[in-house]
Amino acid sequence: MSQTMETTEQIQIQKYLSFFIQDEEYGIEILKVREIIGVTDMTALPKTPPYVKGVINLRGRIIPVIDLKRKFDMGDTEIKEESCIIVTEIQVLEDGDPLQMGCLIDRVSEVTNIEDSKIEPAPKFGGGLDTSFILGLGKTKDRVCILLDIDRVFQESELTEIHSAAENHGEA
Structure with missing residues (x-):
């Protein structure tokens, strides 16, 4: 008597908050x-990069706000009724506090929900173009969503500078 072994493939599904910058979905x-x-x-905040819109006081915490459109060299975000700020938690160092x-978005x-099998790797463009902050391209229904690795959108030195300026402002 032979036993049939069935292997069940585990489908991995990740949840993403999708949003728009101009007409592109991220x-x-x-x-x-x-x-x-x-x-x-x-x-x-004075003496910060142009993509730093400033800081907000969110229930007693000083939070720096970045214009993602400006960070990605796509111009400035025009504030409209549907514009909003996504408060994210960024892990700079593996052993450091988040x-x-x-992030100001349109x-x-x-x-x-995006299945791992529906995520394509970030395209390679060669040269000096940095795409390390793109996790991949998620295919959903009839569209493509650029999935960001928010921990890699900023370099450690940028985050240190931004948060230092924000903390100094909070103490003023």
Whole structure:
């Protein structure tokens, strides 16, 4: 008597918060998202990179806000009714504490489930083009979502500079 062994393939599904910058759809792992808030007054910080919109006071915590559109060299985000700030948690160093960072975007889309098998690796462009911050391209229905590795969108030196400026502002 022979036994038939069935192997069940485990389907891995990840959840992403999808959002738009201009007409392009992006996604961030939902576990990296702390909250989504409407655009509020921001205090500009001197001597910070142009993509740093400023800081906000979120329930007593000073959070730096980054214009992702500007960070990606796509121009400045025009603040509209549907614009919002995604408060993310970024892990700079494996053994360090995570940092909170606000990302200004055009509009939020939805929380979407994407199977690992539906995620293509980031394209390689050669030369000096850095795509290390792109986890991959998620295929959902009839569209493609650029999945960001939010921990790699910023270099460690950038984060240190931004958070240092924000902390100094919070003490002022």
